[in-house]
Amino acid sequence: SLLLEGKVAMISGAASPRGIGLATARMFARHGAKVVVLDLDEKAAAEAAASIGPGHRGYACNVADRDACQKAADRAVADFGRIDILINNAGITQPVKTLEIDPASWDRILDVNLRGVLYLSQAVIPQMKKQGGGSVACMSSVSAQRGGGILGGPHYSAAKAGVLGLAKAMAREFGPDNIRFNCVTPGLIDTDITSGKLDDAKKAEIAATIPLNRLGKADEIAGAYLFLASELSGYITGAVIDVNGGMLIH
Numbered sequence: 001s002l003l004l005e006g007k008v009a010m011i012s013g014a015a016s017p018r019g020i021g022l023a024t025a026r027m028f029a030r031h032g033a034k035v036v037v038l039d040l041d042e043k044a045a046a047e048a049a050a051s052i053g054p055g056h057r058g059y060a061c062n063v064a065d066r067d068a069c070q071k072a073a074d075r076a077v078a079d080f081g082r083i084d085i086l087i088n089n090a091g092i093t094q095p096v097k098t099l100e101i102d103p104a105s106w107d108r109i110l111d112v113n114l115r116g117v118l119y120l121s122q123a124v125i126p127q128m129k130k131q132g133g134g135s136v137a138c139m140s141s142v143s144a145q146r147g148g149g150i151l152g153g154p155h156y157s158a159a160k161a162g163v164l165g166l167a168k169a170m171a172r173e174f175g176p177d178n179i180r181f182n183c184v185t186p187g188l189i190d191t192d193i194t195s196g197k198l199d200d201a202k203k204a205e206i207a208a209t210i211p212l213n214r215l216g217k218a219d220e221i222a223g224a225y226l227f228l229a230s231e232l233s234g235y236i237t238g239a240v241i242d243v244n245g246g247m248l249i250h
């Protein structure tokens with residue numbers, strides 16, 4: 001049966017063809033949701049939305065821009081009348097070490113991965129309150145939990161760890177409004193975020209160290225988001241779901 005019939009879902013960072021966001025948009029659409037794809041480029045967002053079927057929308061929205069987040073939320077309400085689900089998925093990474101993190105890189109990584117979660121949540125929460133509830137899922141990473149994944153520098157680990165604290169605090173604050181906040185912490189997922197940073201030999205080497213002996217697929221993160229977005233997880237808030245093939249077991 002359809003898990004998201006009649007729901008409206010907004011997903012940030014969802015235009016990348018092989019990315020987790022678009023895989024999630026596609027899965028949500030299959031489960032009956034109307035989807036709003038957000039990404040940096042309006043044309044890419046609109047094309048991504050069109051690629052998952054009729055009736056979906058794509059808007060330009062830089063999540064680090066507070067006005068842009070508010071405009072995207074207003075536009076979604078104008079187009080669909082409601083927002084039931086928010087997936088704070090947009091993110092960027094940079095493989096550098098501590099002594100190489102310059103101020104501009106710190107700002108860039110923190111702005112998209114952490115500040116963006118605050119801004120887009122702030123834009124959507126009042127509408128969810130009005131509707132009597134909602135579900136928000138936020139993208140963290142195994143690198144938040146173990147101090148570095150494979151690709152992210154310490155600033156990325158810090159940003160993704162910040163997401164865990166922010167989401168847990170919002171879960172506490174908005175529980176009485178029936179708005180749930182949860183996080184996913186993926187291990188290494190085969191998307192274009194690794195392109196130019198990891199070759200096939202390096203991927204195979206990493207896969208050998210993972211209990212399930214492979215990288216994860218974008219659809220396997222989409223599945224966790226689907227669970228968190230749907231009423232199957234109706235009593236789950238403030239939780240963190242590991243989707244890492246056993247890379248971190250704790």
Ligand code: NAD
Nearest residue numbers: 013016019020062063089090091139141186188189191193
């Ligand atoms: P991806 O690069 O394919 O997708 C990221 C998307 O975010 C892109 O479409 C990009 O255009 C968009 N984006 C970047 N900056 C943005 C901004 N300021 N505003 C709006 N959109 C923006 O990579 P992905 O692997 O699908 O990554 C999705 C999320 O998953 C990211 O938050 C990433 O940090 C996280 N993550 C990925 C992995 C992995 O191994 N792939 C592991 C853990 C966490």
